Amino acid sequence: MAVAPRRVGAEGSATRAAMLGAAEALMRDEGYGAVSTRRVATRAGLKPSLVHYYFPTTDDLLIALFRRGADQSDEMLEAALSADDPLRALWDFFADTSRTALTLEFMALANHRKTIRSFMVEHSEQMRARQVELLSRLFGKAGTGLDGCPPAGLSLVLAGIGRALIMEGGLGVTAGHAEARAFVEQWLVRLAAERELQD
Amino acid sequence: MAVAPRRVGAEGSATRAAMLGAAEALMRDEGYGAVSTRRVATRAGLKPSLVHYYFPTTDDLLIALFRRGADQSDEMLEAALSADDPLRALWDFFADTSRTALTLEFMALANHRKTIRSFMVEHSEQMRARQVELLSRLFGKAGTGLDGCPPAGLSLVLAGIGRALIMEGGLGVTAGHAEARAFVEQWLVRLAAERELQD
Amino acid sequence: MAVAPRRVGAEGSATRAAMLGAAEALMRDEGYGAVSTRRVATRAGLKPSLVHYYFPTTDDLLIALFRRGADQSDEMLEAALSADDPLRALWDFFADTSRTALTLEFMALANHRKTIRSFMVEHSEQMRARQVELLSRLFGKAGTGLDGCPPAGLSLVLAGIGRALIMEGGLGVTAGHAEARAFVEQWLVRLAAERELQD
Amino acid sequence: MAVAPRRVGAEGSATRAAMLGAAEALMRDEGYGAVSTRRVATRAGLKPSLVHYYFPTTDDLLIALFRRGADQSDEMLEAALSADDPLRALWDFFADTSRTALTLEFMALANHRKTIRSFMVEHSEQMRARQVELLSRLFGKAGTGLDGCPPAGLSLVLAGIGRALIMEGGLGVTAGHAEARAFVEQWLVRLAAERELQD
DNA sequence: AATGAATGAGATTTCATTCAT
DNA sequence: CATGAATGAAATCTCATTCAT
Numbered sequence: 001m002a003v004a005p006r007r008v009g010a011e012g013s014a015t016r017a018a019m020l021g022a023a024e025a026l027m028r029d030e031g032y033g034a035v036s037t038r039r040v041a042t043r044a045g046l047k048p049s050l051v052h053y054y055f056p057t058t059d060d061l062l063i064a065l066f067r068r069g070a071d072q073s074d075e076m077l078e079a080a081l082s083a084d085d086p087l088r089a090l091w092d093f094f095a096d097t098s099r100t101a102l103t104l105e106f107m108a109l110a111n112h113r114k115t116i117r118s119f120m121v122e123h124s125e126q127m128r129a130r131q132v133e134l135l136s137r138l139f140g141k142a143g144t145g146l147d148g149c150p151p152a153g154l155s156l157v158l159a160g161i162g163r164a165l166i167m168e169g170g171l172g173v174t175a176g177h178a179e180a181r182a183f184v185e186q187w188l189v190r191l192a193a194e195r196e197l198q199d
Numbered sequence: 200m201a202v203a204p205r206r207v208g209a210e211g212s213a214t215r216a217a218m219l220g221a222a223e224a225l226m227r228d229e230g231y232g233a234v235s236t237r238r239v240a241t242r243a244g245l246k247p248s249l250v251h252y253y254f255p256t257t258d259d260l261l262i263a264l265f266r267r268g269a270d271q272s273d274e275m276l277e278a279a280l281s282a283d284d285p286l287r288a289l290w291d292f293f294a295d296t297s298r299t300a301l302t303l304e305f306m307a308l309a310n311h312r313k314t315i316r317s318f319m320v321e322h323s324e325q326m327r328a329r330q331v332e333l334l335s336r337l338f339g340k341a342g343t344g345l346d347g348c349p350p351a352g353l354s355l356v357l358a359g360i361g362r363a364l365i366m367e368g369g370l371g372v373t374a375g376h377a378e379a380r381a382f383v384e385q386w387l388v389r390l391a392a393e394r395e396l397q398d
Numbered sequence: 399m400a401v402a403p404r405r406v407g408a409e410g411s412a413t414r415a416a417m418l419g420a421a422e423a424l425m426r427d428e429g430y431g432a433v434s435t436r437r438v439a440t441r442a443g444l445k446p447s448l449v450h451y452y453f454p455t456t457d458d459l460l461i462a463l464f465r466r467g468a469d470q471s472d473e474m475l476e477a478a479l480s481a482d483d484p485l486r487a488l489w490d491f492f493a494d495t496s497r498t499a500l501t502l503e504f505m506a507l508a509n510h511r512k513t514i515r516s517f518m519v520e521h522s523e524q525m526r527a528r529q530v531e532l533l534s535r536l537f538g539k540a541g542t543g544l545d546g547c548p549p550a551g552l553s554l555v556l557a558g559i560g561r562a563l564i565m566e567g568g569l570g571v572t573a574g575h576a577e578a579r580a581f582v583e584q585w586l587v588r589l590a591a592e593r594e595l596q597d
Numbered sequence: 598m599a600v601a602p603r604r605v606g607a608e609g610s611a612t613r614a615a616m617l618g619a620a621e622a623l624m625r626d627e628g629y630g631a632v633s634t635r636r637v638a639t640r641a642g643l644k645p646s647l648v649h650y651y652f653p654t655t656d657d658l659l660i661a662l663f664r665r666g667a668d669q670s671d672e673m674l675e676a677a678l679s680a681d682d683p684l685r686a687l688w689d690f691f692a693d694t695s696r697t698a699l700t701l702e703f704m705a706l707a708n709h710r711k712t713i714r715s716f717m718v719e720h721s722e723q724m725r726a727r728q729v730e731l732l733s734r735l736f737g738k739a740g741t742g743l744d745g746c747p748p749a750g751l752s753l754v755l756a757g758i759g760r761a762l763i764m765e766g767g768l769g770v771t772a773g774h775a776e777a778r779a780f781v782e783q784w785l786v787r788l789a790a791e792r793e794l795q796d
Numbered sequence: 797a798a799t800g801a802a803t804g805a806g807a808t809t810t811c812a813t814t815c816a817t
Numbered sequence: 818c819a820t821g822a823a824t825g826a827a828a829t830c831t832c833a834t835t836c837a838t
Contacts, residue, residue: 436828
């Protein structure tokens with residue numbers, strides 16, 4: 001008796017997953033503005049009311065979607081950081097189209113959804129901290145082989161370049177992309193060498 | 200550069216400018232989703248119908264707003280490229296908060312407004328081309344002093360890092376920012392030296 | 399240029415009056431809970447959106463309705479107070495079915511509409527003050543002929559009895575009504591006599 | 598007195614009582630409009646479906662709530678009528694804030710819930726009849742000491758004044774309240790004297 | 797050049813209720 | 818006894834857009 005009446009729809013429900021899937025697809029294809037109760041329902045082949053049964057408010061839906069994506073990112077990041085070549089894996093992570101495209105949508109969304117914003121900030125900081133932790137282990141606290149750039153700086157720089165590639169790529173702008181990729185590539189090679197020296 | 204100009208109120212009208220100002224403020228403060236006929240009118244202290252009189256459709260308004268911003272960006276870019284230290288000026292341009300925040304909103308908007316998207320793409324490509332033109336003159340076609348990274352790559356890399364700083368800064372995430380800025384700073388110094396050698 | 403964009407629909411518009419009429423009828427017939435955008439529109443033979451065009455929020459509609467009723471009450475009260483037999487006129491005012499039934503609905507409504515509540519309170523106090531003003535002139539400050547009951551007390555007592563008659567009458571309860579009316583009647587006679595003595 | 602009892606959960610269940618308690622609190626705090634299946638469940642810390650398990654329809658819940666309140670009123674009234682000073686006890690009963698506030702909500706509710714209305718009417722009539730019965734015993738059928746006002750009239754008059762005090766008090770209007778209370782007080786004294794003479 | 801009126805669509809949310817387990 | 822899932826209806830509100838003046 002007397003249990004908290006919220007938290008509807010078991011975390012593992014198939015219906016719930018379908019809704020999140022539809023919401024994610026909409027966000028990816030048409031931007032966060034397209035994620036509405038109705039459209040999610042239609043896309044998932046369900047009734048609009050059912051969406052509200054699982055996610056009482058639109059914020060609840062968006063937060064659940066963000067959480068799911070964040071968990072996936074966490075897993076990908078962990079896999080990257082324990083890979084043979086962690087730097088390259090980290091770069092691949094930053095340059096991963098589907099994940100980063102969603103992240104960008106959430107960043108735009110965070111601008112006017114305060115609930116989302118706090119989740120974003122917390123998660124971004126966690127991820128950067130985790131990367132710094134690993135990069136520090138790889139290169140020592142002194143900094144990376146990139147002219148002594150410290151791990152936190154390297155994390156931001158790679159993330160920024162990755163996002164720019166994906167953002168522009170999504171729009172269809174590609175000038176300079178190959179050159180930028182090659183530039184980063186040459187960094188990775190240099191850093192890998194640096195690391196071997198250190199060992 | 201001018202594209203088909205669409206007949207929308209006198210280009211120089213004060214009323215028109217007030218509307219664009221209100222629209223820009225809304226977009227900056229609350230995201231592109233807040234830019235609606237009615238809210239623009241309210242914010243500008245005008246009647247909603249008047250907005251439609253000047254901008255028949257919402258797309259027209261958004262495009263006009265984008266154009267105005269693009270023109271400002273063009274001017275800023277031209278000023279930067281003819282500055283004493285064009286590289287530093289270019290970087291300052293990329294790291295300029297107010298302008299970039301709007302650009303990010305437009306990028307998000309382009310995801311579900313096809314009319315906007317084409318304007319965005321066209322303008323992005325123009326700007327990159329213009330930068331390449333200048334950087335090539337500075338460093339020769341062989342590439343910059345950054346390990347031979349060609350101008351187009353450098354343009355994207357700087358733009359990406361600048362945007363990341365602003366995006367994250369807007370959210371309140373600042374880990375790694377100082378380090379990344381110092382890293383870019385050291386580039387600018389190196390490139391300036393390189394350039395003097397070349398002269 | 400630059401006028402406040404609210405205050406839609408001229409105060410004298412026929413459409414606006416039709417909406418208020420429909421809202422009032424609904425409130426009288428089915429209680430304040432029945433006053434919804436849709437039902438008002440349907441009852442007035444108009445489209446629901448038009449209701450929102452005239453009254454952006456439901457509170458706006460309810461406040462406008464209250465104001466209209468308050469103005470009518472004010473007029474009725476003034477007429478009563480300047481009648482030949484002001485006391486009887488005041489009692490007739492309190493026992494007026496249609497007006498009081500609405501007042502009762504607004505009182506119930508005020509319980510959970512904070513905007514309404516403040517209007518109600520202000521108006522109730524004004525009306526009582528106005529009545530006290532007149533009754534004081536009629537009987538002197540010492541009090542009425544009802545065993546020295548002061549004007550403010552008499553105002554509340556008459557209002558309460560009138561409301562009880564109307565509330566119960568609306569439900570179909572009538573036991574004691576004739577007796578209560580006769581009781582008040584005998585007061586009025588007594589007070590009228592008292593007043594003549596005083597003159 | 599018992600009417601057809603409808604099968605709704607064990608009459609004495611603690612869960613049931615919790616629901617009625619939540620419903621009553623909601624009605625008191627936010628008006629009858631706030632009494633919905635879901636809100637009652639949330640407030641009681643129970644699942645919405647459970648409310649429907651005990652009270653198939655919302656009307657069933659409201660009727661049960663009304664019944665419970667009516668029973669309490671009956672007890673209070675009986676206690677009052679057998680008190681040392683029945684008249685004062687009756688007046689205290691009419692001026693009792695917590696009970697009367699709920700009664701007023703039910704009166705408003707009765708306006709658009711026909712099922713509630715008939716219960717209200719029946720109970721109101723019963724209560725008045727009971728009061729008349731007692732007052733007649735106290736004063737004889739001829740009427741009370743209030744200028745011969747018969748018991749039924751006195752009942753309505755006192756109820757009306759009591760309700761007005763509570764209604765207005767709830768809103769924060771208090772002008773004339775002290776005077777009205779003093780006026781009734783002086784009645785009670787007069788009636789008590791009258792009664793002793795009669796004995 | 798400007799504005800009031802009107803409208804249809806859709807977004808968000810809350811609801812009562814049913815059903816199967 | 819009790820609960821989770823589902824659904825259709827409706828309430829509130831915002832929007833873009835059209836039209837007549």
